[in-house]
Amino acid sequence: MGGLREGSERFARLCGQGAVVALTLLPLAWLGLSALRGTLGANPVETLEHTTGNWTLRLLLASLAVTPVRRALGWSWLAPYRRTLGLAAFGYCTVHLLSYALVDLWGAWDTLVEDVLERPYVSAGLTGFVLLLPLAITSTRGWQRRLGRSWVRLHRLVYAAGIAGCLHFLWLVKADLREPLVHTGILAALLGARLLPRLRRALRV
Amino acid sequence: MAGIATPVFLCLETATAPAPYKDHPEGSARMLIRTNFLGELPERDATDPTLYLRRRELIRTAAVAAGLLLLPGCGRAEGDGTARPADSPDGFSTDEPQTPFEDAASYNNFYELGTDKGDPAENAGALVTRPWSVSIEGEVAKPGNVSLEQLLAATPLVERIYRLRCVEAWSMVIPWRGLPLREVLARFEPTSRAKYVAFRTLHDPARMPGQRRPVLDWPYREGLRIDEAMHPLTLLATGMYGRDLPGQNGAPLRLVVPWKYGFKSIKSIVSIRLQETQPQTSWNLAAPNEYGFYSNVNPEVDHPRWSQKRERRIGDFRRRRTLPFNGYAEQVAQLYAGMDLRANF
Numbered sequence: 001m002g003g004l005r006e007g008s009e010r011f012a013r014l015c016g017q018g019a020v021v022a023l024t025l026l027p028l029a030w031l032g033l034s035a036l037r038g039t040l041g042a043n044p045v046e047t048l049e050h051t052t053g054n055w056t057l058r059l060l061l062a063s064l065a066v067t068p069v070r071r072a073l074g075w076s077w078l079a080p081y082r083r084t085l086g087l088a089a090f091g092y093c094t095v096h097l098l099s100y101a102l103v104d105l106w107g108a109w110d111t112l113v114e115d116v117l118e119r120p121y122v123s124a125g126l127t128g129f130v131l132l133l134p135l136a137i138t139s140t141r142g143w144q145r146r147l148g149r150s151w152v153r154l155h156r157l158v159y160a161a162g163i164a165g166c167l168h169f170l171w172l173v174k175a176d177l178r179e180p181l182v183h184t185g186i187l188a189a190l191l192g193a194r195l196l197p198r199l200r201r202a203l204r205v
Numbered sequence: 206m207a208g209i210a211t212p213v214f215l216c217l218e219t220a221t222a223p224a225p226y227k228d229h230p231e232g233s234a235r236m237l238i239r240t241n242f243l244g245e246l247p248e249r250d251a252t253d254p255t256l257y258l259r260r261r262e263l264i265r266t267a268a269v270a271a272g273l274l275l276l277p278g279c280g281r282a283e284g285d286g287t288a289r290p291a292d293s294p295d296g297f298s299t300d301e302p303q304t305p306f307e308d309a310a311s312y313n314n315f316y317e318l319g320t321d322k323g324d325p326a327e328n329a330g331a332l333v334t335r336p337w338s339v340s341i342e343g344e345v346a347k348p349g350n351v352s353l354e355q356l357l358a359a360t361p362l363v364e365r366i367y368r369l370r371c372v373e374a375w376s377m378v379i380p381w382r383g384l385p386l387r388e389v390l391a392r393f394e395p396t397s398r399a400k401y402v403a404f405r406t407l408h409d410p411a412r413m414p415g416q417r418r419p420v421l422d423w424p425y426r427e428g429l430r431i432d433e434a435m436h437p438l439t440l441l442a443t444g445m446y447g448r449d450l451p452g453q454n455g456a457p458l459r460l461v462v463p464w465k466y467g468f469k470s471i472k473s474i475v476s477i478r479l480q481e482t483q484p485q486t487s488w489n490l491a492a493p494n495e496y497g498f499y500s501n502v503n504p505e506v507d508h509p510r511w512s513q514k515r516e517r518r519i520g521d522f523r524r525r526r527t528l529p530f531n532g533y534a535e536q537v538a539q540l541y542a543g544m545d546l547r548a549n550f
Contacts, residue, residue: 041323042312042519043375104517108524111512121510171510174373175420175491176320 013080020081024088027055028095045104052096053125057165059089061186064162068193083139086158090136093129121171128164131157159194162187297438297536298366304377306446308519313453314371315472316420317406317413324415329452332412332473337457343403343478346394353457357443359392360384365440367463369470370502370531374524376516381461383442387435395431395479402434403427403484404460405476413473421487427460427471428484428498432540438463438533441474464533466500497550501541502531506550 031051034040040047063085070078105112115122135155137143144151166187169180311326318325318332340350362382370376390402408424410416416423433439440461443450450456455472462469468488478484488496495509504514504527515524530537541549 042308043322043517045517045522046375104524106523108515111515111524114512119510119512175316 013077016077017080017084020084021088024059024085024091027051028092045099048099049096049104052092052099053169056089056092056096057162057169057183059085059092060158060162060165061183061190063089064158064187064190068190087136087139090132093132097126097129121168124164124171125168128161128168131161131164135161159187159191162191298364298380299368299378299532300366301368301378302520303366303380303446304519309377309379309445310451310453312519314373314467315415315453315455317415317423317425317473318453319415320420325453326451328414329456331414332452332456334452334457334473337475339458339475339477341390341393341477341479343480344396344399345390345479346396348393353443356389356458357384360388362443363440365438365461367438367440367461368531369461369463369467370516370527372466372468372496372500372508372513374511374513374516374527376518376527376531378518379445380447381440381442382444382447383440383461385437386439386441386460387437389441390434390477390479393479398481399479400431400481401479401483402429402431403476403478403480404429404471404474405478406471407473407475422490425471425487426484426490427469427486429462429469430483430540431479433462433537436537436540438536464501464530464537466496466502468496469500499541499546499549501537501546501550502527503529503546503550505529506547 031040031048035044035048063082066078066082066085070076101112105115116126117123135158138147138151138154147154166180166184169183170177173180312322313325314322315325318328334353337353338350339353339356340348342348361384363385364380364382366378366380368376369379386402404427406425407413408416429439442455442459442461443457445451445454450459455470458474459472460470460474469486483498486496486498488500489498502513507513513527516527517524528534
């Protein structure tokens with residue numbers, strides 16, 4: 001009986017993971033289909049960049065929300081989705097970076113170099129990607145075991161990546177700051193949810 | 206000078222309006238048929254079925270028109286913005302491939318109708334433009350508030366195909382229809398103190414829902430030095446692609462200054478004021494270190510946050526190099542002789 005129950009739980013987890021992976025791939029599928037049908041709008045490269053950039057931030061924030069929500073509601077089954085969502089964010093971040101560097105600026109290599117060195121919004125975005133890279137690499141169970149307590153410390157970098165992503169967005173828009181501010185506000189709330197209990201504990205001691 | 210227009214005008218609007226951008230000089234000779242990755246012909250490249258079904262009628266109209274052309278003294282149609290202007294033999298128009306109308310009318314920066322590129326087309330229905338009047342004020346001998354019809358009646362329309370370079374590093378090629386600003390201003394007789402021209406957009410959150418939020422300090426304001434305003438390239442446009450301006454493109458009256466970044470070409474104008482002092486301009490007020498009063502297209506002077514060396518022509522995959530004064534250096538560079546264009550960006 002125990003074996004059967006364990007088996008059905010594993011099946012449920014697998015279904016859940018499958019569903020979340022499929023959901024995170026929907027925007028990418030939409031992009032691919034629209035590109036094939038030629039319906040990405042007047043500036044398809046920009047649509048590609050904006051869509052992948054937006055989903056990077058959304059999925060990163062969703063991944064950061066997993067732990068606070070799990071704790072607040074006692075939903076322990078949420079825990080594995082933190083990694084799934086984080087890896088999806090990294091995936092969109094990679095496509096975002098490639099669509100900028102290899103599609104948008106194809107052949108304009110001098111502009112690419114100049115952008116990376118001189119444009120704060122590009123530097124911030126690239127910083128975010130560089131911060132996510134080691135997290136994606138060490139996301140496996142093997143690395144988690146090998147790194148032990150340092151794994152937790154290393155993966156706090158995700159907040160730095162989130163800040164870099166929000167700065168990237170804020171420094172990019174011309175006048176309408178609503179969207180980047182909403183993202184920044186959510187990031188600040190999530191960061192606060194993690195820091196406040198620690199602060200309270202520290203003050204009590 | 207009204208001599209730009211040929212003396213004979215014909216109102217062929219019904220015959221030419223539905224697919225005017227196919228009137229490209231090279232259009233029929235080597236028409237570019239662009240299909241998407243699936244090999245389907247995009248909707249915009251198919252002949253409008255109503256046009257196809259009316260082909261005999263159109264041919265008849267054209268034949269009659271050709272006959273009329275031979276008649277002397279056949280006056281132009283009413284100057285109500287629907288008359289087809291004569292081709293301008295002034296050499297100002299580019300023969301580069303034109304941006305499809307669908308792109309030019311769906312990818313817009315017009316914050317009064319929303320800040321996303323697609324918002325203006327979506328919200329354009331709110332922008333009621335009839336009736337419309339423009340006040341010409343300040344340093345003019347004959348100030349006045351004139352209706353759009355009056356404004357259009359007195360000056361022959363011209364058609365100009367201009368490059369448009371946005372400060373965001375994309376560009377289009379658009380066939381405009383309108384009045385040379387110099388001819389409009391001349392009618393109101395600017396005084397010797399008229400050193401600048403200040404333009405103002407309509408301020409009416411009911412018709413411009415984007416104005417309900419303070420994204421910019423409404424109403425939108427722009428300005429030109431008087432010599433820039435009097436330059437023959439500077440146009441007060443009322444139409445594009447052979448039809449009246451769509452709301453999202455700045456109906457019913459907008460400025461077109463092709464050698465400056467697009468935001469200088471203020472839309473939906475209600476006031477033109479000639480004055481002695483340099484006017485305040487909206488983007489300069491919003492971010493003075495990013496948007497200067499002149500804002501001439503200049504690949505050598507980057508926007509503080511992005512490069513201006515290259516641009517993506519809408520429809521192109523790769524970026525192309527941006528030209529000084531957007532390719533109009535020959536016509537306008539002398540206006541800025543001796544000026545430090547880095548300081549006066």
